[in-house]
Amino acid sequence: MRIVTWNVNSIRARxxxxxxxxxxxxxxxxxxxELKCQDEQFPAEPIEEAGYNFQVFGQKTYNxxxxxxxxxxxxxxxxxxxxxxxxxxxxxxxxxxxxxxxNLYVVNGQxxxxxxxxxxxxxxxxxxxxxxxxxxKNEKVVLGGDWNITFDDRDVYAPEKWREKIHCSTAERAAxxxxxxxxxxxxxxxFTAEGGHYTWWDFRTFGFKKNEGLRIDHFxxxxxxxxTCSGVTVDLEARGGERPSDHAPLVAELG
DNA sequence: ATGGTGGGTTCCCCA
Numbered sequence: 001m002r003i004v005t006w007n008v009n010s011i012r013a014r015x016x017x018x019x020x021x022x023x024x025x026x027x028x029x030x031x032x033x034e035l036k037c038q039d040e041q042f043p044a045e046p047i048e049e050a051g052y053n054f055q056v057f058g059q060k061t062y063n064x065x066x067x068x069x070x071x072x073x074x075x076x077x078x079x080x081x082x083x084x085x086x087x088x089x090x091x092x093x094x095x096x097x098x099x100x101x102x103n104l105y106v107v108n109g110q111x112x113x114x115x116x117x118x119x120x121x122x123x124x125x126x127x128x129x130x131x132x133x134x135x136x137k138n139e140k141v142v143l144g145g146d147w148n149i150t151f152d153d154r155d156v157y158a159p160e161k162w163r164e165k166i167h168c169s170t171a172e173r174a175a176x177x178x179x180x181x182x183x184x185x186x187x188x189x190x191f192t193a194e195g196g197h198y199t200w201w202d203f204r205t206f207g208f209k210k211n212e213g214l215r216i217d218h219f220x221x222x223x224x225x226x227x228t229c230s231g232v233t234v235d236l237e238a239r240g241g242e243r244p245s246d247h248a249p250l251v252a253e254l255g
Numbered sequence: 256a257t258g259g260t261g262g263g264t265t266c267c268c269c270a
Contacts, residue, residue, distance in 0.1 A: 010262055061263055204259040
């Protein structure tokens with residue numbers, strides 16, 4: 001089973017690139033973030049014609065997440081499933097086959113100390129509680145998405161420049177480590193020790209041309225899922241060419 | 256310290 005997580009930065013703007021990617025990689029499950037459209041604006045027909053079922057949690061202008069799958073998508077749910085109202089469409093979960101998925105578009109946070117930064121940390125705490133409530137530790141579980149956090153300096157093209165900046169602060173990395181401590185491993189890092197592999201490059205600095213990027217999109221896998229995983233790669237082809245997203249897809253092979 | 260590009264909305268926000 002080939003699975004993908006990809007922040008497409010508008011599904012409507014990115015539709016040609018998404019269809020091209022689906023045709024080329026033929027993934028079984030795709031977790032999409034930043035759809036930037038309401039449910040009724042989602043391009044249902046071309047996605048179905050490409051051979052995919054889908055479940056979407058859309059939102060106008062910002063956010064929006066979705067799951068595509070060649071097989072049946074079971075038990076879908078939207079939002080963090082707690083007492084707090086989900087004002088932003090950032091979470092969708094479902095089961096495909098024997099694997100439970102959680103698709104996250106983690107709050108960006110703007111900058112360290114900003115009110116949105118505090119919201120980001122509180123939001124990640126809610127994610128941890130959702131995992132404890134709903135995701136059994138012995139199941140095959142895949143947590144994918146745009147986490148907007150680097151694990152360590154190997155995930156940063158210029159660590160000194162980014163020291164304690166957004167995506168790289170000690171507090172954010174600690175929040176991510178708390179998810180890991182619940183029993184989930186960074187699947188990409190399981191296979192690749194060296195730095196210099198990124199999933200996001202800033203449009204504004206033409207970062208992709210210089211490989212000045214960050215690794216902020218991740219698959220976190222339970223032990224049962226990781227055991228069946230044979231590799232994780234970044235699809236750089238999707239980041240080049242005409243009108244790409246600022247994120248590249250992360251592709252994992254599951255048994 | 257700042258701005259650069261890109262997507263979507265609306266006379267600007269977010270990334």
